[in-house]
Amino acid sequence: MSDSATESRAHKILRAIEPLIYARRKLTMGILLIITAFFAWQASKIQPDAGFDKSIPLKHPYMQVYKQYQESFGGANTILVALMQKDGDIYNSKFLHRLKQVTDAVFFLPHIDRSQVQSLFTPNVTYIEVVEGGFFGTNVIPADYPAEGDATPEMLAKVKDHVGKANIIGRLVSNNQHGAIVQADLLEIDPVTGEKLDYGQVANLIEDKVRGHFASPDKFIYKAKHDIVVGKDYQRKLNSPFKDGDVLFKQGEVVTDGYVPYSPLKRWITDFSAARHLDDGSAVDVFVSGRLLDVEQVKNEDYTPDIEIHIVGFAKVVGDVIDATFQVVLFFLLTLVMTMILLWLYVGNFKLAVLPLVCSITAVIWEFGLLRMFGKGLDPFAILVPFLILAVSVSHGVQYVNAWVGEIADNGRNSFDASLFTWRRLAIYGTMAIMTDVAGFAMIGLIPVGIIQEMALNACLGMLAIIITNKVMMPIWLTWVGVGDPKAFKAKQDRRDGIFDGVWRLLSNMTNPKAAVTALVICAVLLGLGLWKGKDLQIGDSQKGVPELLPDSRYNNDNAAIVSNFALGTDLIKVIAETDADACINSGVMDQIYHMAWTLDNTKGVQSTLSLPELSRLVYSIFVEGSPKFYVLARNKDALGQAIKPIAPPTGMLNESCSAMPVWTFLGDHRATTIKRVVDVVKDFGDTNSKEFFETHKDVDAKYCDAKNEARRDLGTQKLKLQHMTEVLHKKGLSDDQVNADSGIAAQQKTLGDADDKLKGMDKQCPVNFALASGNVGVMAATNELVEQLEKRILLYVYIAIIICVYLSFFEWQSLVSIMLPLALVSWLAYAVMAVLGIGMKIATLPVVALAVGIGVDYGIYVYATLADACAGGYTLKEGYFKTLKMTGKAVVFTGITLGFGVATWLFSGLQFQRDMGKLLVFMFTANMFGAILILPAIASFLLKPRKLAPGEKPVMVSRH
């Protein structure tokens, strides 16, 4: 059916490559082993690499706003530490002392944005009180509060009084005043050193120095096992004051202490932060590997069982996911072992069972090695990719071994010939199937989110590695595998093969018109069902808390405790009101912002809002002796100026020039529907507000103001670019002077100046631009919009890529219909399954779509190729399909069942994310298997026409390549 020119081209390619593999097998294998050893060495150095910035769609307009104002209004990368007194309120010396200690501990964590730390003990938290003739404002904790020892009851009463007046109940103090919060923001890139935050390490530090310090009954002292020498045990950093050969810590010297018990394994892989004191009294932070340390357990004097500590934040989630990595890997191993045992049962030969696994593990080693060489680490949220590589590799490996056994048993060839003939028959189909996966993943990489692009790269590298390990390594190895007496082997295989003949015979009826039509009708019904249920698929999160972790995990319990005790909770979206400099004394502008906040306040799902106009009301009323009748937005410019004055930029309510003011909007949850509702309200309000503005301000129009908004965004973008360039140079170790002298920096400064002039030139007043969005929910909003917008399109691209690849494999339209239809059906059903299981479509689950297609296409190509070969060889459809099932079909069934069982163990994982993926994968592995062996032949039976045999001619099984 394919044209002869292609066939000969395929032949030519095969003939050209064959000698590379089969001519000098030992040499080739040797080279492969050396490369594998090199990659293994590279892979051993791979680091977990989590990142907040790469998990957000930085190109999305919301995120440009977020980055532009991150410096002024903090980011979304927040950490909340809540201390809850078990009995009684927070107004006792011990609690307040602990709160101060936690505040200090948080303050000194690496990469903390220290200006944004807030608790009762930080100077940016104050209150105002009315007195005759004016008013009075100062810190909530009085200046004479004792640093050590107990505070007097009068002092505690004063603190309580101030807390009431500062209006922080519900945010920094719990609703019933039994708890208090320390809030902080993490900076992913240190602006001074340009270094990237290590989330795992920060999470460990928070767990240890903050929670462990008070919640653990034990304390652990870490001492040097032997002299720790710079250069040998400790790698110097840039600008390090040490020389190679310096002794950092002497043997037995206390290096650091901690409060959280580490398992020996975890201690081995953890770097402990320690302070090395220099002769001049200053201290340098160093990180010392746990394997150099001895641990001694003592009693923790600061153990405070009557205070509970809850911690939430992205860093903590990453930490918990990394902590679970060990378990994830354990489940992978379990899956592997199960696969191996089943494989052994299947081929009845241990050597042959191990082979596909060894090749698969080699592929993963290559994948890690390549990833590391690309300068990437393994993201904890992409931990499933290696397993996916393993699964695809096993699927191909089983096909290969299966075919090889067939060559020996059925055609009586020796190991070498069997390998060669298998190679000739499967190399092109197998490679095309893998290339199809590569194309699919490359398409996923079109999603402009760092983590997904990394995942796509990761998967593509792995797939390419599979081509080498499965199409080069395995064939060579198989030439060396002896099967003993070929006759006995054949007899054994025939006997084993015969067991399922009844099943295959039954399944081959799928090609009967009646069965085929029935199957197609069932498919149509399923498709309808899938489309109907799939509509319920949520974009984003569909539950409270963090969906990656179990609902009853400590993190989600912490989250629930904070949400239930503090009115404001943890879900925040900041709408940035953008306008001109000094706009906060313009009552017209402030009125627009105030009205936006009030509209949000009245939106379902919004708990409350906080904004500069709102705050100005309190100060204004205080200026008028506290009268509630002046608890309004001041109408007069000067009065407004006075009301704004006490509210400084560090509060996060306005920027330095007062040209941007965020409306902090606290939500009850972060369900996708809630986020969408809030976003829609903001957009609608902006539109209506602009329209009303243009009606009363005839000197400007939408076009002018759109251009002005664009100029403002451009200014922000240029600023960020300059900042980024500076960070990069800092990271290279350049000093400030050197950075300023850099020509690129100078050019960027000029561009920035031009952008600034352009915006300043547009001095006509425009309606307030309500820009979305910052805060953790702002990030979610952007991500959800992106996923919603791209999900269908990316799926389309994936399908187009696969269609092209499948067509290139067979050069016939029948292959497309037969392979793609079952695949499409499973994709739609996968959506329905996600909807039913309550798994939202989000960044982490998006690649699953490609995964489903990737696994399914392998099955389809193998089954279709053999069936089409059989038909071309003159077999009737039914006989041909029986033959197919015996040759490739049983391997498909086996792979589907094996991988399905393997991932079913994930349902017991400690990570909700892995559980969810487990459920989805079980469905996909088995559904695709059924699609390939039940639906594919049903469709093909209408499309493939068996070759008419001449009288007396026997049908033959020949590869059409």
Place this chain on the structure above:
Amino acid sequence: MKTETRVLGALGLAACAAFALATSAHVSAQDKPTGEGAAADAPATVPVSVRPRPAEIMPRAPQALVMGVANTGEHLIAVGDHGEILASNDGRNWAQLAVPVRSPLTAVSFVDAKDGWVVGHDAVVLHTADGGKTWTLQNFQPELENPFLSVLAIDKDHAYAVGAYGLFYKTEDGGGTWSEVSAPVIKDAGLHLYSIRKLGNGDLFIAGEQGLLVLSTDGGKTWNKQKSPYEGTFFGAVPVGAKGALLCGLRGNAFLTSDVRGGKWQKIDTTAPTSLFGCEAVDAGTVAMVGLNGIIQLVDTATGKARNLKSPGDTPYSDVVSFKGGLVLVGESGIQHLDSLN
């Protein structure tokens, strides 16, 4: 909602607050610009708020700032921020009414169950002739940049409104025209006028900033300053008996007299220096005073003794009205109620 609506807390006040406050701590009327002056400085473009825009019906209006409340005899009417006018028959369920303006509304006064006035910021005056069902805008002068703070409905045709910086208007034709009252004693002082009330004997009584007390014994023709027992601000005045009154004000200062013309005031012992922003008669012998931190005090006007009631809230109250043996309280956290006075 109470913490939610004003959770500015820490944010409200930065470290530099102390400095900013120190430089501008003593705020007196002279420091403040007059409305005219500020209006002259205003930019040439017309501010957005200049055109009256109808108030929006919002579900959380009863939980937001509510500044005044009155009992018409048939309904309770409460007024607040965002131009909201709310009506209730039971003091618990409130419905927001359509209002042609969205300026903050500060006070409400009814002649009878039908006719009443509401005043507010932007010198807004609203009138109803059908018991609150429909409201018409009778005055709107945002360019003054001054609010009305209290309104007194005398009869169907006559009403007075007082406000910030001596703002003092009246109507004699049911609101067809509102014009400035000529009262030099008030205009010259330029102080905030927080309350205008009619005493038992028909005298008109105004209380305000810096202990200002002004009385008209001739039905509003002439206005005379009264000797004051206190130099701080009075936020409220209530008629007591035939010719007496009670005053409530800054930092727990409250005074009682049985004869306003006589000018002999008795200081009420309010136990705490907590500002009292509103006071209203509960019955013939009792006045309720409300204010900062949700304080509620009952004064026996015969003895001048005050006692505290347990409050349902802890944010400032602006006004109070007696209702079905209890109180309806309005303030920064919206409308609350107290079932009994025990």
